Amino acid sequence: MDAVLPPVRPDDRAxxxxxxxxxxxxxxxxxxxxAADQGAEGPGVGGLTHLVGGAQHLTxxxxxxxxxITGPLDLVCCRARFGGYLAALRDARIRPDxxxxxxxxxxxxxxxxxxxxxxxxxxxxxxxxxxNDLQALGVIEACAERGLRxxxxxxVVGFDDLDAARSAAPALTTVRQPFEEMxxxxxxxxxxxxxxxxxxxxxxxxxxxxxxxxxxxPAPGDSPRPLFPLxxxx
Numbered sequence: 650m651d652a653v654l655p656p657v658r659p660d661d662r663a664x665x666x667x668x669x670x671x672x673x674x675x676x677x678x679x680x681x682x683x684a685a686d687q688g689a690e691g692p693g694v695g696g697l698t699h700l701v702g703g704a705q706h707l708t709x710x711x712x713x714x715x716x717x718i719t720g721p722l723d724l725v726c727c728r729a730r731f732g733g734y735l736a737a738l739r740d741a742r743i744r745p746d747x748x749x750x751x752x753x754x755x756x757x758x759x760x761x762x763x764x765x766x767x768x769x770x771x772x773x774x775x776x777x778x779x780x781n782d783l784q785a786l787g788v789i790e791a792c793a794e795r796g797l798r799x800x801x802x803x804x805v806v807g808f809d810d811l812d813a814a815r816s817a818a819p820a821l822t823t824v825r826q827p828f829e830e831m832x833x834x835x836x837x838x839x840x841x842x843x844x845x846x847x848x849x850x851x852x853x854x855x856x857x858x859x860x861x862x863x864x865x866x867p868a869p870g871d872s873p874r875p876l877f878p879l880x881x882x883x
Contacts, residue, residue: 702859703778703806703824704737711868712776712804713741716749716767718760718788719780727752730780749774753784760787761794768795768803775803775868782807782814785821789864800866810860819863826857 707715717734720727731750738745748770751763760779764787767774779785785807792803799805799819807814810825 701733701737701740702857703808704734705740706822706859706861706865707776707778707804707806708737708741708743710776710804710865713743713868714746714749714772714774715743715776715778716751716764716774717778718751718753718763718767718784720752720755722752727780734778755781755783757783757787757790760784761791762787764788764791765795768792768797776865777803777805779805779807782809782811782821782823785823785864786813786817789817789819789821799864802869804865804868806865814860814862817864822862822865823860824857825860 704715704717715734715738717731719730719734722728722731735745749767751767753759753763760783764777767777768791777785777788779788785805788803788805789799792799792805797803805821807821807823808826810823814821814823
């Protein structure tokens with residue numbers, strides 16, 4: 650076996666780690682998403698760049714109460730994104746508030762519940778940065794359930810630029826990953842390391858683009874509150 654490009658991420662604890670441990674004994678190079686594994690070979694999107702860009706966009710719109718919903722902090726990529734979020738707040742001279750942070754799985758339903766918890770706070774956020782587009786869609790769903798308008802009352806930024814981001818209502822402002830460039834770099838790196846019996850780790854942090862759509866807008870004058878009373882969802 651010359652080299653392996655597994656179709657799993659090392660941040661998938663249920664699948665990635667067992668597969669990677671098995672592949673490691675083959676002796677060939679294994680290339681994974683470097684954003685999730687700091688010791689890995691391969692291209693990845695730096696979490697710091699991701700959340701600095703998304704959160705900076707919100708601070709430029711005047712938001713001061715910016716919440717973060719991201720994945721489990723035992724993942725390298727999530728810790729990096731948390732660091733990027735803090736860096737963006739620091740650059741805007743905003744004091745971080747632990748009450749505005751939630752760590753949940755990268756899925757819509759956990760993010761929806763997390764958004765409700767954050768919006769229940771005494772001084773709720775006017776904007777959300779999320780770890781992926783699925784989480785962002787969960788935030789938008791929670792806002793709709795509370796009678797909050799996106800982006801008039803709450804702004805939302807995602808990450809990935811999935812097809813669902815473009816078809817969301819409203820269309821989602823998100824950070825686009827360069828998937829084609831990452832694939833090309835993966836093939837190139839595999840070609841390099843397969844010729845070296847003991848290659849040093851290669852890490853390539855790819856650049857990202859902020860795609861501004863309809864889910865972000867200027868900060869409202871006051872913290873968002875429901876326009877009309879709604880029963881809380883189960």
